[in-house]
Ligand SMILES: [Fe+2]
């Protein structure tokens with residue numbers, strides 16, 4: 256189904272939590288390990304605008320729809336970061352811009368080389384690479400929804416569950432955009448399918464891998480994706496990804512869990 | 519350190535105003551202007567051809583945020599969370615400014631020309647990433663200086679549009695007053711962007727001679743207006759003609775550029791020359 260970009264931009268809002276009583280976390284705080292996961296999620300959300308840079312190094316930025324989406328998407332993700340930071344703040348964990356900057360500084364080489372790699376790949380395969388970006392984005396947004404849903408289930412905390420439900424609802428619109436773009440570009444283009452298969456199976460890693468320590472990634476994946484329930488969620492994301500044209504059989508999320516030793 | 523703004527260092531040059539509140543800016547970012555203004559009525563009321571053409575060009579220039587983000591985020595600028603937080607809401611506000619302008623002016627004249635322009639504009643992201651690697655954090659100041667100068671350049675056009683809207687007001691049923699209100703609103707929205715760019719640029723260029731040197735170089739070799747590649751050559755030329763017809767305004771632009779620490783006469787002159795004014 257076509258994604259209605261005008262409808263999306265007209266209805267894009269920052270996620271609201273002003274009606275939620277976050278003070279309940281003072282009486283009923285989240286456990287340490289959950290806060291670590293939330294902190295990771297907040298970092299990923301705040302970092303979204305930096306990922307745009309990778310998407311923009313390809314011809315995809317020429318397209319007005321993509322550019323309109325990116326503008327709203329960046330802002331929605333930024334506010335997801337702010338919302339999660341508000342929850343962390345009640346637990347006396349401060350996520351200010353200096354802390355985020357310090358985190359980004361630690362990345363050093365890993366992050367810095369990324370746009371170069373992406374641009375070279377983008378240059379090699381031209382427009383087909385847009386299919387990779389869109390499929391990649393779809394995989395990340397599906398992962399985000401699943402992560403928030405799992406977190407809500409695991410914590411059984413009504414206020415947190417409601418906030419995460421609101422965030423996940425916006426992630427669902429992101430999925431709709433990326434999948435409609437990806438499907439359109441993959442359908443009837445076997446070269447794009449091949450390049451996308453290659454890139455996803457070779458390079459994809461859980462969202463946040465490029466901006467976090469492996470310890471943090473393993474913690475979050477173990478927290479959210481281990482055990483039979485976690486595996487089932489991972490499989491569901493894989494099923495969605497492999498349901499796109501030419502991507503049948505891909506199991507990139509489960510492969511990533513195996514690589515991290517999460518079972 | 520101030521936890522609400524994330525600013526940790528006092529400015530070393532000048533006694534500027536309080537640091538820009540990025541979180542407050544994000545919270546109060548201006549979205550669509552469609553409800554606040556009857557944009558269709560402004561369009562229907564008729565516009566002088568050169569105003570319409572300028573509004574169409576401005577729509578493209580304001581909407582060209584993704585190209586700017588692409589160029590600056592491949593460098594160390596993406597590490598500065600305060601700057602990226604600002605740019606998120608900056609792009610959002612400019613998106614809706616562009617939307618309002620497009621609604622009253624219609625589409626730009628030459629979309630094919632425009633696509634070609636983007637493909638060939640400036641250095642590619644790979645070269646920028648490599649150059650940014652060498653330049654390190656001083657490049658952030660240069661990028662913010664570009665944002666400041668671009669705001670000054672575009673404001674020349676807004677100022678002239680605002681002036682042009684006044685005489686039309688005597689003609690009953692003309693777009694004058696409503697257009698004047700819209701332009702005033704847009705300039706108010708943009709004044710916060712300019713304030714951020716100016717404050718950040720002063721702080722960074724004042725603290726680092728290397729940042730000032732990079733800023734001078736980037737400003738001298740950038741096409742003005744910054745998003746000029748987003749409009750065709752003919753539209754860009756018409757835009758510049760309209761924006762720079764007033765010698766006093768161009769002199770004020772040069773003064774604005776020179777007012778930043780480390781930016782000299784040569785830099786200001788280069789911008790004026792590149793504008794073709
Ligand atoms: Fe998000």
Ligand SMILES: [Fe+2]
Nearest residue numbers: 396399426429
């Ligand atoms: Fe998302």
